[in-house]
Amino acid sequence: MPTLLIYGSYGFVGGLIAEEAIDRGLDPILAGRDRERLREQVAALEQPGRRFSLEDPVTVATALEDVDCVLNCAGPFSNTAEALVEGCLRSETDYVDITGEIPVIESIHDRDAEAAEAGITLLPAAALSTIPMDCLAAHLADRLPEATRLALGVDSFRVPSIGTLRTVIEGADTENAVRRDGDLESAPTGWKTREIDFGRGERPAVTMPMGDVSTAHYTTGIPNVEMYAVMPQPARTALRLHRYLSPVFESKPVRWTLKRLAGVRDGPSERARERGSAYVWGEARTEDGERVVSRLRTPDPYVVTVDGAVTVAERVLAGDADPGFQTPAGAFGADFVFELEGVEGFFDEETPAETSPVSPLLQ
Numbered sequence: 001m002p003t004l005l006i007y008g009s010y011g012f013v014g015g016l017i018a019e020e021a022i023d024r025g026l027d028p029i030l031a032g033r034d035r036e037r038l039r040e041q042v043a044a045l046e047q048p049g050r051r052f053s054l055e056d057p058v059t060v061a062t063a064l065e066d067v068d069c070v071l072n073c074a075g076p077f078s079n080t081a082e083a084l085v086e087g088c089l090r091s092e093t094d095y096v097d098i099t100g101e102i103p104v105i106e107s108i109h110d111r112d113a114e115a116a117e118a119g120i121t122l123l124p125a126a127a128l129s130t131i132p133m134d135c136l137a138a139h140l141a142d143r144l145p146e147a148t149r150l151a152l153g154v155d156s157f158r159v160p161s162i163g164t165l166r167t168v169i170e171g172a173d174t175e176n177a178v179r180r181d182g183d184l185e186s187a188p189t190g191w192k193t194r195e196i197d198f199g200r201g202e203r204p205a206v207t208m209p210m211g212d213v214s215t216a217h218y219t220t221g222i223p224n225v226e227m228y229a230v231m232p233q234p235a236r237t238a239l240r241l242h243r244y245l246s247p248v249f250e251s252k253p254v255r256w257t258l259k260r261l262a263g264v265r266d267g268p269s270e271r272a273r274e275r276g277s278a279y280v281w282g283e284a285r286t287e288d289g290e291r292v293v294s295r296l297r298t299p300d301p302y303v304v305t306v307d308g309a310v311t312v313a314e315r316v317l318a319g320d321a322d323p324g325f326q327t328p329a330g331a332f333g334a335d336f337v338f339e340l341e342g343v344e345g346f347f348d349e350e351t352p353a354e355t356s357p358v359s360p361l362l363q
Contacts, residue, residue, distance in 0.1 A: 002317040005029040005050065005067045007084060008074025010037040012267040013098065016306045017073055018045065024310060026317075029067065032074060054080055060087030071313045072097035077104045077124075085111060085122060094120050094316045098127035098309050100211040102177050102184070109218065112325035121321040123331060125211045126312035128304035129154045131328045131337055132280045132296050133227075137216035138334035139346050140284040144292045147284035150220065152212055153205050153228030155198035156278030156301050177209045179217045179225035194228060198279035199295045199347065205230045215327040222284070268302060276300025280345075296337065296345035307340045 009018040009030040021028045022045060031050045032038050042049035052063040064070060064087050074080045077099035085108060088095040099105065108124045115122045125134075133152045141147060177184050187207065195202040205228035217225050268276070280296040298304050312328060315321060321331040328336055337343050 001027065002068040003029065003066060004069050004071060004313055004317060005031050005064065006071045006073060007031045007080070008072065010034065010041045011073060011075075013302065013305060014073035015041065016302065017071065017098075017309050018047070020306050020310045021071075021313070022047065024314070026310070026314070028071075031063075054083035054087075057083065057086045057090065060084060061090035064088060064091040064093045067091070067093050069094040069096060069313055069317050071126075071309060072099075073309070075099065077101050081124070082107060088120060088122070089114055089118050092118050092120055094321075095122045095124075096126050096309065096313050096316055097124045098305055099124050100127065100130065102209055102211055102214050105211050105214040106184070109214070109325045116324035119323050121316050121323055121326055121331070123312060123316060123321060123326045123328070125215050126309045126328060128156075128278060128298065128301040128308065129280065130211055130215050131308040131312075131340070132278070132298050132304065132343065133210075133212045133282070134215050134219050134327050134329040135334045135337035136280055136282040136294055136296055136346070137212070137220050137222070138329035140282050140292060140294055141220040141222060142334060143294070143348070144284045144286060144290065146286045146290070147220075147222055147292075148287050149224040149285040150216055150222040151226050151228065151283045152216060153196055153198065153230070153281045154278055155196075155200075155203060155205070155230040155281070156276070177213050178207070178227075179213050179223065182217070182223040184213070196228060196230075196281055198230065198281045199297060200279060203230050215330075218325075219327045219330045228281075268300075273300045273302050276303070278304065293349040294345070295347040295349075296343060297347075298337075298340070298344075299342040303342070304340060311339055 004026050006018050006028045008014040010032055018028060018030055029048050029050050030041055033053050035051055038049050038051050050063060052059055054060055060083055070084055070088055070093055072080060072084050077097060078101055081097060081104045085095055105124050108122050137150060137152060178187055192207045193204050196205045208227050208229045210227040212227050213225050278298045278301050283293050285291045315332060
């Protein structure tokens with residue numbers, strides 16, 4: 001049976017993913033750097049464990065020699081992805097992660113040729129929002145092949161897990177990003193608010209530096225991409241203030257304090273995850289103003305992330321993904337999202353071009 005190793009298996013999301021993988025009979029190796037937390041998890045789940053750090057690429061490659069696929073759940077991924085990808089290239093091991101960090105996705109894309117030569121798959125961002133948004137982007141591109149502009153968004157506000165909070169804090173000084181004419185460009189954090197109907201009436205959403213800026217572009221080839229997320233007014237205000245307060249957040253004492261505060265917060269309860277949902281929206285446009293809109297409705301973001309990450313790992317272990325850098329929809333097609341339990345759509349809409357102005361950044 002092919003071997004799956006879950007790195008960062010004892011974090012909140014990693015633990016949920018490990019339990020799901022066990023339930024599906026994958027018999028994963030649990031792994032990470034924290035000896036005590038790993039020992040506790042190994043005993044509780046009665047699974048094999050493997051402790052190794054990521055400082056030495058030889059050590060990482062040696063730890064992965066008997067592994068067919070690594071599923072990286074250890075964020076911030078800017079601290080873990082490079083070392084694990086390097087180890088996978090050396091040991092000829094497939095790599096999957098759940099990042100939403102644009103620089104991480106871009107750095108993995110840069111290793112496409114090496115991965116293809118090694119005969120391994122590198123598939124980052126196997127989570128919400130990327131799986132639903134990536135599949136929605138592929139669907140929109142199929143509906144409107146001449147599209148040159150793509151906007152995607154998600155409506156689902158919920159309390160983040162410890163790992164998510166630490167990832168946000170780690171990247172707090174990173175400017176927003178959009179894709180323009182095929183290239184990544186910076187824009188002020190929360191630079192634009194747009195009223196979007198995600199499927200339950202119009203709500204204000206702000207531009208966000210989400211990983212789909214990268215994955216949707218590589219999946220569809222559409223050169224102009226921007227991302228939106230619904231946020232309550234206090235959060236939108238905080239995003240706008242961040243550009244003025246960023247020197248404060250960049251200081252080491254403040255970052256240390258925020259990370260310690262983040263460490264006292266668990267993720268949502270099982271009941272909350274069962275009751276949660278997300279609404280995903282996408283819009284594609286042509287140069288002459290033709291426009292199509294589609295939507296998806298999914299279970300709670302944590303549920304989709306767990307289901308999506310394990311399903312992607314299963315498909316990669318089965319050899320269903322080509323070697324090299326891949327995106328979820330690029331590897332498995334636009335309908336891949338419906339392999340995840342509880343996803344509904346695509347809900348397609350035809351809208352006259354004159355009723356919907358083009359985003360000024362992408363004009």
